[in-house]
Amino acid sequence: MRRGSQCALALIFSALLHATHASGHGTPLSDPPSTTTAERDGAADLTVAATRFIESLDAYRRGDLSARTALLAAAEELRRRHQRADPAEIAAFYQGLNAAALARGIALEDELDLLREEAAELSTDDLERLPIVRQKLEGFLLRCEGLEDVPVHAHALTLDARLGVRPLEQGRGPEGPAFRAELRALEEKAARSLELFRRAGQVTPTLEPLWILARCALLRADLDTAEDRFMEMDVVAERVHQLAWRERGLLGLIGLARERGSLFIAEDLLDQLATFRAPESCWALAREVAAQKLFVDDGESALSWLARFPPSELDEELAAGAGSERAWEEWRNLVSAAEMRSGRFDRARERMELADAAARGSTGESQGTIADLTRATIHLETNEPEQALALVRALRWEETSAVSRAERLTLEGRALLALGRCDEAILPLEEALAAARSDAEAPPDGHRANGSRHATVTSGSRVGEWLGLSAVETLGRAYVEAGSPLRAAGLFESAHAPIQRRGDCEAAILDLAGKTDLGYVTWMVGADQTLAVHVAPDGRASAASIPIGRRGLERGIERLRDALTATSNSASDPAWRALAVEMGEALLPAELKSRLASRAGSSATLVLAPHGVLERMPLEALLVGHDPRPLGVSTALTVMTALRNGEDLAPPLDGQRAQWMALGAPTTRDHALLPGARREIERIGALHPRWRAVTGDALTRSALEAALRGSSPLHLATHVAAVPRDTGRVSVAPWAFVVSSDELVSAHDVLQLRPRLPLVTLTACGSADGVSIDGLSVRGLAQTMLECGTRAAIVTLWPIQDHAAERASVRLHAALLGGASPAEATRRAREFLWQLGAAPSEWAAYRALE
Known part of the structure; x- marks a missing residue:
């Protein structure tokens, strides 16, 4: 049998021949066990059976009709002993072809093998020879029309689509309408090859066209279609034991999960990958686990893992x-990001030399580019910006990813900023942001000049996102130093909001600030410092640099929360007051503090836009100047999770005419009963002329789902519980509302229901809580409702006592019924508890979200 024609046949059963390759049954954090003797024996049996089938099929196709008996016997053995039904379908397909059709198929397959070899010799950036090879393929495809041996035609279509999609992903393909036309043509070829393979009963070869279709969907920014294709790849690859293709499908799904902020789905997918791959022998798995550690801001653990x-x-x-060179580039990017995350630059040089030595050992020469960006980072952190700038500007290579380009440009911008050349710093920082978040402001035709969606959501996607935020912080400082703080505010919000055009965000900020007494404040938290921007009602913007980074803020926030929740009397314990003064002085811009001082003794309105770690800050408890009242008592605070398009939201609440739905106090066995919630609902119902309550046994899953699908404002008083990871309902956040019979309505369920309500009041325990993910706001139950189009939510930062919830809710609803805004009604509830002398844990917990 000729080696060339064997190549296409081997594609059918490459899965069988490598079914147990690199198998393991561990997790990403543990080593897999050794393969057992039984497993090795099973793999050997499978290899023998698959080889027998391939050889007899090749002989039959070449005219040896006596091979038919051996072919059918091999197919039956694969079905009976190895649960593979497709060999029988393949055998039946070829037995249906006459001798002439078989001969023509073999002849064309031999030609295709030569074209495949020519394509394999092309390098990634061989743009001169690629069109020549594709032109030959086009001619070959014309000759395949009408071919009865359709797998040959399908393999040629797949090869051409694979060669065509690569330049588009690298941003080297056509632009505008030509890009769209080329993308459509590639999708048509991949889809047709898929159909032809299926017609011939072939399963394993369908994996590559599925992969190409997923990549094309990513180029169109169609994440749903890409997800469907990657999922289909995973199912098919698992069925035919094709581990390499299953790895690709799972990596695609992991990237998509991270792109959507679905931390828990990404973790589950990594666990699946670890059932058959081990990190020491699979860089893709090791890389994604490291990226996941960075995803949750655990730089120290990521460094240890990467080492x-x-x-x-x-x-x-x-x-x-x-991909060896690419792998080392990814490793360096991850190490660099982890070093910056952890703030440990004392070991950076050591790690850099290790990386350089490893690369030198694998290629026979020093790979300076693997270490140069780390060196530049060290220069910056040791106050040597001139050396850093010279180093990054001396780098002259074609970046292989948007991530490396973003890192280089960010370092260049940081160096220029450190040298006081802020105007020069803006351009490289804007380019860095475009590279790291290349899909955020893509042209309408979907073409991306600086990378592609595919590059963003696959390897190192979390590094790319973190670098994007690093570029945002640095670019924001450059805008401020150049005298444009409003541009910085728009930039910060565009990095966190569905509205991603900076100009639109600036207009939205000005509109919101103009409707308040005190304006709008947003923050961008960096590793070492935080930048705050205040936009006054008249549109004037000012900025302040706060010398506290992410870790320092985390410590301060936990100290203040602990002091607030541990204090039993708001007037007698100075501990929380000292911390509230300290944090208020540090976080609030001077212009805002001046305006607050001028309004001492009266109430005012203010919009705050904290992001990430700052969303856990009890901003309502901050003390400013000589006013003894906390900020949340003196001011109607609206806390923005993200700027949203007004037309996508439910209409504002009409408090005097609204028909309320109230759900609470479900009948449960595994959770404590909530008699206080029932009293709360009854007391509030006595206030409202239009009030419908559902409690006890009637608070079923279907009742809550119906309320979430409706249009009435919703008051919900029930438990929040953790969702088990194995339920498949933790894509958004691992929490759920508890209803009767201890059923759960999770954040994932809420997302599917798409509630679009004017207001929801959630007096459940800690309903403001969620998962904090870089690049996104905190994700939890309340935030999921807002994301779906609910206009506002009134939530609690931590669990509170029933009596406090009852008193606050009654005062809150009385204010809403009188026409107060959600922010003002929440202020009045806090003020009421404050004046009663309630513990800070009670009044400081309430927050109005939009």
Whole structure:
């Protein structure tokens, strides 16, 4: 049998021949066990059976009709002993072809093998030879029309689509309408090859066209279609034991989950990948676990992991030379990001030299670019911006990813900013942001000049996002130093909001600030410092640099929260007051503090836009100047989770005419009963002329779902519980509302229901809580409702006592019924509890979200 024609046949059963390759049953954090003797014996049996089938099929196709008996026997053995039904379908397909059709198929397959070899010799950036090879393929495809041996035609279509999609992903393809036309043509070829493979009963070869279709969907920014294709890949690859293709499908799904902020889905997918891959022999798994650690801001753990599991020749793909240089680039990017995250630059040089030595050992020469960006980072952190700038500007290579381009440009901008050249710093920082978040402001035709969606959501996607935020922080400082703080505010919000055009965000900020007494404040938290921007009602903007970074803020927030929740009397304990003064002095811009001082003794309105770690800050408890009242008592605070398009939201609440739905106090066995919630609902119902209550046994899952699908404002008083990870309902956040019979309505369920309500009041325990993810706001139950189009939510930062919830809710609803805004009604509830002398844990917990 000729080696060339064997190539296409081997594609059918490459899965069978490598079914147990690199198998393991551990998790990303543990080593997989050794393969058992039984497993090895099973793999050997499968290899023998698959080889027998392939050889007999090749002989039959070449005219040896006597091979038919062996072919059918091999197919039956694969079905009976190895649960593979497709060999029988393949055998039946080829038995249906006459001798002439078989001969023509073999002849064309031999030609295709030569074209495949020519394509394999192309390098990634061989733009001169690529059109020549594709032109030959086009001619070959014309000759395949009408071919009865359709798998040959399908393989040619797949090869052409694979060669065509690569330049589009690298931003080197056509632009505008030509880009869209080329993308459509590639999708048509991949879809047709998929149909032809299925017609011939072939399963394993469908994996590559599915992969190409997923990549095309990413180029169109169609994440749903990409997800469907990656999921189909995963199912098919698992069915045919094709681990390499299953790895690709899972990596695509992991990238998509992170892109959507679905932390828990990403973790589950990593666990699935770890059932058959081990980090020491699979760089893709090691890389994604490290990225996941950065995703949750655990730089120290990421550094330790990367030191233990760098790219290795134990990875068969890297050992074969496929992507080794790219793997080391990814490793360096991850290490660099982890060093910056952890703030540990004392060991950076050591790690840099290790990376350089490893690269030198694998290629035979020093790979300076692997270490240069780390060196530049060290220069910046040791106050040597001139050396850093010279180093990054001396780098002259074609970046292989948007991530490396973003890092280089960010370092250049940081160096220029440190040298006081803020006007020069803006351009590279804007380019860095475009590279790291290349899909955020893509042209309408979907073409991305600086990378692609595919590059964003696959390897190192979390690094790319973090670099994007680093670029945002640095670019914001450049705007401020250049005298444009409003541009900085618009930039901060565009990095966190559905409205991603900075100009639109600036207009929205001005509109919101103009409707308040005190304006709008937003913050951008960096590793070492925080930038605050205040936009006054008249549109004037000012900024302040706060010398506290992410870690320092986390410590301060936890200290203040602990002091507030531990204090039993708001007037007698100075501990929380001292912390509230300290944090208020640090976080609030001078212009805002001046305006607050001028209004001492009266109430005012203010919009605050904290992001990430700051969303856990009890801003309502901050003390400013000589006013003894906390900020949340003196001021009607609206806390923005993200700027949203007004037309996408439910209409504002009409407090005097609204028909309220009230749900609470479900009948449960596993959770404490809530008699206080029932009293709360009854007392509030006595205030409202239009009030419908559902409690006890009637508070079923379907009742809550109906309320969430409706249009009435909703008052919900029930438990919030953790969602088990194995339910498949933790894509958004691991919490759920408890209804009767201890059923759960999770954040994932809420997202599917798309509630679009004028207002929801959630007096459940800690209903403002969620998962804090870089690049996004906190994600939880309340935030999910707002994301779906609910206009406002009144929530609690931590659990509160029933009696406090009852008193606050009655005062809150009385204010709403009188026509107060959600922010003002929440202020009055806080003020009421404050004046009663209630503990800070009671009044400081309430927050109005939009």
